[in-house]
Amino acid sequence: MALSLKQLSTKGELLAPGHRACAGCAETIIVRQVLHAIDYPVVVAVPTGCLEVVTTPYPYTSWYVPWIHSAFENSASTIAGAETMYRSLVKQGKIEDRGTKFVVFAGDGATYDIGLQFLSGAVERGHRFLYVCLNNEAYMNTGIQRSSATPMGAWTTTSPVGEVIVGKKENRKDMTAIMVAHNIPYAAQAAPHAWRDLMTKVQKAVEVDGPSFIDVLSPCQRGWRYETEETIGLSKLAADTCIWPLYEVVDGVWKLNYRPKKKPITEWFKSQGRFSHLLRPENKHLVEEIQGVVDKEWERLLRRCEVSGAA
Amino acid sequence: MTTRTEYVKGTPVALDGDRAVAEAMRQVNPDVVAAYPITPQTEIVQRFSEFVANGEVDTEFIAVESEHAAMSACIGASAAGGRAQTATAGAGLALMWEVTWVAAGTRLPIVMHVVNRSLSAPLNILCDHSDSMGVRDAGWIQLYAETIQEAYDDAIQAVRIAEHPDVMLPTMHTLDGFVLGHSLERIEVLPDEVVRGFIGTYNPRYSLLDVDHPVTFGPNDYHDYFFEHRRQQIEGMERALDVIPQIGEEFGALTGRRYGLVEGYQLDDADFAIVALGSINGTVKVVVDELRRQDRKVGLLKVRSFRPFPADKVAQALGGKRAIAVLDRSFSFGAQAHPLFLEVLTALYTHGFTPGMANYVFGLGGRDTLPWQIRQVYDDLAELEGVVSAPVRYLTVRE
Incomplete structure (x- = not known):
C-alpha cells in the first residue's frame, strides 16, 4: 500500500485510545505507525514493560489485535511458538493461511539485555516475525535504570551523577549490527519523526521470508527529562546529531536512509535533563570523548554502506 | 463384567x-x-x-x-x-x-x-x-x-x-x-x-x-x-x-491398565505402610511380597498424583494403620520434614488420624536403594507405633 497520510487516516486504529501511557510517550506513537503499516492480520507479543503495563490493565485492553504477554525476557520465544503453531496448523490444514504476521514490540531492556539470548535463538532458527525494539535507552518501567542501550554519559538511577562517577561510563551496544551478524534478511534503525521511512521499513520487514528486526528510537519524557511536546522534535534531533542514524540492512547490504547535516552532540545534550551534567565545564572532556565515539560510529556506518555500494 | x-x-x-x-x-x-x-x-x-x-x-x-x-x-x-x-x-x-x-x-x-x-x-x-x-x-x-x-x-x-x-x-x-x-x-x-x-x-x-x-x-x-x-x-x-x-x-x-490418584498394594489389612512416589515403589512391592510370605501385615501406598494431592484418598487408604513411613526422594533444607511426608501427615491429621509416622529421605543424587534397606524401614515401623518420629531419617547415607 502506498503510504499517504490521507489514506492512513481512514484506517481503523488497532491500538485503542484510553491507554495509560505518559503524555508524550513515543512508544504508543510507534506502535500505531507499525500496525498501520501492515496490511495483513497481525498477532502481537509484548514482554513485561511500559507498553504491557499501560495497554492491558485487566479488565481493560487497548489491543484490537490478538496479543500475548508472557514474561520480560522471552517475547521472541513466545512469538516463535505462536508462529510455529501457525505454520503447523496451516500445514495440517487445520486453519486457513491468511498471511498472518507476527510482531514483537519490546523495550531495550528486554531486547539488548535480558532477552538477547531468546532473540538470538529465534532469529537463528529463522522464524517469520518482525521484532520491533522500542528503544528508550533505559529500563523506564522500573524507574530509569541503565541498560546496555543507555548512551555513554547519560544519567540514570543506576548510573547516577556522583562525585566520582559521572553518569554511564560505558558505550551502548550496537544491537542492529548484532542482528545483522545473524544474517537476518532485514534489519533497520528507524525513528518516529520519520514516519514514512519507519512505515516503509515495516512493510519491507514483514514481506521477508524469515525474521526481521527494527530498532526504533523511542524518546521518553520521564526518563530523558524533557517537556512532553518535544518527543518528535527529539527524535529528529537524534537523527541530525548522528546519535541515531536511520539505515537499513537488506540481506547484508547496508543502506543509509538519511544523511543529516551533522549537528554537534552538545545540541543533543542540551535538549535533555539526563545529560545536563555534561554541560558543566569540568565534564568537557566527556563531551569530547562521546563526540569522538559518535563520529567513529557514524564513519563506520558510512563505510559499511559504501562497501555495500548502497550509500 | x-x-x-x-x-x-x-x-x-x-x-x-x-x-x-x-x-x-x-x-x-x-x-x-x-x-x-x-x-x-x-x-x-x-x-x-x-x-x-x-x-x-x-x-x-x-x-x-x-x-x-x-x-x-x-x-x-x-x-x-x-x-x-x-x-x-x-x-x-x-x-x-x-x-x-x-x-x-x-x-x-x-x-x-x-x-x-x-x-x-x-x-x-x-x-x-x-x-x-x-x-x-x-x-x-x-x-x-x-x-x-x-x-x-x-x-x-x-x-x-x-x-x-x-x-x-x-x-x-x-x-x-x-x-x-x-x-x-x-x-x-x-x-x-x-x-x-x-x-x-x-x-x-x-x-x-x-x-x-x-x-x-x-x-x-x-x-x-x-x-x-x-x-x-x-x-x-x-x-x-x-x-x-x-x-x-x-x-x-x-x-486393562486402570489409573487413579493413588494405588494401594497389600494395603487393606496392613498394619504398617510405606508411602512413596516414583520407581522406588517397585522395590517396595518386592519387599512387601517377601514380608507377606512371613505373615507380616505390611503394605504400600503409591502416590501417582502429587499435584493435586489426593488427601481424601490418602487418608482413606491409610486411616487406621498403626505406623506409616513416608519416603521422600527430595529435600527441603531447613524444613521439619520433606514434601511427601508433610502432605501425608496433613492429610491424616485433618481426617482425624494420628498414626506413628516417620519420614525417610532416600536416593538423593541417584543413590541406589535396595530391598534390605526397605526391609529395615518396615522393621523400624514395628517400633514406631504411636510415635511421630523426628528427626528425619536418611536411608543409605554414610554418616
Whole structure:
C-alpha cells in the first residue's frame, strides 16, 4: 500500500485510545505507525514493560489485535511458538493461511539485555516475525535504570551523577549490527519523526521470508527529562546529531536512509535533563570523548554502506 | 463384567523410559514440540527429532536454545490454539521455573515430560525429585510413574487431563532418571489409532491465531482481580481430583491398565505402610511380597498424583494403620520434614488420624536403594507405633 497520510487516516486504529501511557510517550506513537503499516492480520507479543503495563490493565485492553504477554525476557520465544503453531496448523490444514504476521514490540531492556539470548535463538532458527525494539535507552518501567542501550554519559538511577562517577561510563551496544551478524534478511534503525521511512521499513520487514528486526528510537519524557511536546522534535534531533542514524540492512547490504547535516552532540545534550551534567565545564572532556565515539560510529556506518555500494 | 480379551491389544516391545515417552509423543502427534537436550532426557528429544526428520509426525519441532525458551515457545504455541509439548530434567526444569508459573496462570494445557534429575551443586545428573518438587507450587498437575509402562501411559493421559475443560492446566508427568529413563522394560505400546482416538482433537476456547476474535493473553492483573484469578486456578486444580481418575478409568477400560490418584498394594489389612512416589515403589512391592510370605501385615501406598494431592484418598487408604513411613526422594533444607511426608501427615491429621509416622529421605543424587534397606524401614515401623518420629531419617547415607 502506498503510504499517504490521507489514506492512513481512514484506517481503523488497532491500538485503542484510553491507554495509560505518559503524555508524550513515543512508544504508543510507534506502535500505531507499525500496525498501520501492515496490511495483513497481525498477532502481537509484548514482554513485561511500559507498553504491557499501560495497554492491558485487566479488565481493560487497548489491543484490537490478538496479543500475548508472557514474561520480560522471552517475547521472541513466545512469538516463535505462536508462529510455529501457525505454520503447523496451516500445514495440517487445520486453519486457513491468511498471511498472518507476527510482531514483537519490546523495550531495550528486554531486547539488548535480558532477552538477547531468546532473540538470538529465534532469529537463528529463522522464524517469520518482525521484532520491533522500542528503544528508550533505559529500563523506564522500573524507574530509569541503565541498560546496555543507555548512551555513554547519560544519567540514570543506576548510573547516577556522583562525585566520582559521572553518569554511564560505558558505550551502548550496537544491537542492529548484532542482528545483522545473524544474517537476518532485514534489519533497520528507524525513528518516529520519520514516519514514512519507519512505515516503509515495516512493510519491507514483514514481506521477508524469515525474521526481521527494527530498532526504533523511542524518546521518553520521564526518563530523558524533557517537556512532553518535544518527543518528535527529539527524535529528529537524534537523527541530525548522528546519535541515531536511520539505515537499513537488506540481506547484508547496508543502506543509509538519511544523511543529516551533522549537528554537534552538545545540541543533543542540551535538549535533555539526563545529560545536563555534561554541560558543566569540568565534564568537557566527556563531551569530547562521546563526540569522538559518535563520529567513529557514524564513519563506520558510512563505510559499511559504501562497501555495500548502497550509500 | 469386562474381560481381558476385550481390551485393545498392544504391541509388546522392549523400550527404555525415554524412548517409551518419545513413542507416546509420536502417537500423540503434538502440533508443536519445543525442547532442549539435557541428561537424562536427551534421548527423548533426539528420538523425537528423528520422527520429525522422517516425517512420522506432523509436529513442527523447535530446537530452542534453552529450556526457558522451550517453555516460552510452548506458551506461545499453546496460546495459539494447538497442542504443545516439551521435555526436560533437573537444571532444565529449574531454568524454566519462572515460566512454568506463566503457563499455569495463563491456563495453557501444555504437556511436559520430566525425567527426574537432581539439582546442582554439586553437579549430579542422576535421579532424585528435587527438580519436580522445585516446581510443585507452580500450578502444574504432577503425575509420578513407577514403571516405564506407566510413564508411557501417563504421557498419553496427560494430554486429556490438561485439556479437560474443567481443568485447563499444564500437566507434567515424571519418570525417574536412569532408573526408568535409561532402563529397558517390556511394555505394551498401543496402536497409533487407539492413542489418537483416545486423545481426540483439541478445540481451544480461545486462540491467539483467531484474528477475527482478538484476545489479550497475559494482561497486567492487579490487587483488584489477581486473587480471584488465582482462586479459579486453584479450582481447576481441585477439579483435577475428579478428572484424573475419570480419565484413568477410561484408559483402563480400553487397555486393562486402570489409573487413579493413588494405588494401594497389600494395603487393606496392613498394619504398617510405606508411602512413596516414583520407581522406588517397585522395590517396595518386592519387599512387601517377601514380608507377606512371613505373615507380616505390611503394605504400600503409591502416590501417582502429587499435584493435586489426593488427601481424601490418602487418608482413606491409610486411616487406621498403626505406623506409616513416608519416603521422600527430595529435600527441603531447613524444613521439619520433606514434601511427601508433610502432605501425608496433613492429610491424616485433618481426617482425624494420628498414626506413628516417620519420614525417610532416600536416593538423593541417584543413590541406589535396595530391598534390605526397605526391609529395615518396615522393621523400624514395628517400633514406631504411636510415635511421630523426628528427626528425619536418611536411608543409605554414610554418616
